[in-house]
Amino acid sequence: MPATTTRPAALADRVAATDWAALTGELDALGCALTPQLLTPADCRALSGLYDEPGHFRSTVDMARHRFGSGRYRYFADPLPEPVQVLREAFYPYLLRIARDWAARLGRPAPWPDTLADWLALCHEAGQSKSAQILLRYGPGDWNALHRDLFGELVFPLQVVIGLDEQGTDYTGGEFLLVEQRPRAQSRGTSTVLPQGRGLVFTTRDRPVRSARGWSAGPVRHGVSAVRSGRRHSLGLVFHDA
Numbered sequence: 001m002p003a004t005t006t007r008p009a010a011l012a013d014r015v016a017a018t019d020w021a022a023l024t025g026e027l028d029a030l031g032c033a034l035t036p037q038l039l040t041p042a043d044c045r046a047l048s049g050l051y052d053e054p055g056h057f058r059s060t061v062d063m064a065r066h067r068f069g070s071g072r073y074r075y076f077a078d079p080l081p082e083p084v085q086v087l088r089e090a091f092y093p094y095l096l097r098i099a100r101d102w103a104a105r106l107g108r109p110a111p112w113p114d115t116l117a118d119w120l121a122l123c124h125e126a127g128q129s130k131s132a133q134i135l136l137r138y139g140p141g142d143w144n145a146l147h148r149d150l151f152g153e154l155v156f157p158l159q160v161v162i163g164l165d166e167q168g169t170d171y172t173g174g175e176f177l178l179v180e181q182r183p184r185a186q187s188r189g190t191s192t193v194l195p196q197g198r199g200l201v202f203t204t205r206d207r208p209v210r211s212a213r214g215w216s217a218g219p220v221r222h223g224v225s226a227v228r229s230g231r232r233h234s235l236g237l238v239f240h241d242a
């Protein structure tokens with residue numbers, strides 16, 4: 001990384017300085033919530049530039065070929081680039097509190113240990129041993145079909161995507177989409193423009209929604225609307241392995 005990028009410790013501090021109470025409230029209301037600025041434009045350029053350095057990745061997915069939409073994403077190989085590793089570790093304890101609270105509401109087990117390292121060890125024992133951190137690149141006409149990032153039995157219920165380009169300047173279109181199935185009702189869609197350098201925390205599989213008899217699990221899927229022009233990059237952080 002060039003010297004102009006943020007030091008890892010400062011990245012972790014920004015995650016810690018997030019107003020987690022406010023973020024949690026928004027997540028409860030909408031199923032997704034933005035963090036403050038985590039990455040500078042220089043950090044974002046350094047990360048999106050990695051896309052063209054194949055040595056950082058274990059595989060590349062052509063989304064059209066799998067009917068996932070259109071565009072490409074690449075799975076980072078281990079060891080992860082330092083900012084990716086630092087952000088993932090920094091988010092985990094905060095997301096863990098939310099995950100445990102949701103599990104309690106839903107009367108489900110909360111199998112997640114206190115540290116990311118211990119949780120990943122459990123994933124590896126269960127055969128989910130590959131990191132699922134991705135760098136995505138969308139050009140004009142590219143989009144991401146509504147989906148859930150589930151790779152096996154072990155699931156962490158929250159994930160984060162970080163915008164690496166500025167909508168309106170670097171690209172148009174390309175809104176992040178979230179669709180929530182409501183129990184015995186029609187679905188609700190929420191679109192979010194990902195500001196450059198900010199993260200969006202969202203539900204990976206389902207989340208507790210109020211029902212007549214307490215809480216029930218509302219299934220959630222996410223995707224990205226078509227990019228109309230320019231190029232959009234994003235960094236996807238998932239907290240279970242694949």
Ligand SMILES: O=C(O)CCC(=O)C(=O)O
Pocket residue numbers: 136144149160161176194222223224234235236237
């Ligand atoms: O590019 C995006 O905004 C979403 C990418 C995605 O599907 C993910 O991060 O899991």
Ligand SMILES: [Fe+2]
Pocket residue numbers: 147148149222236
């Ligand atoms: Fe995804």
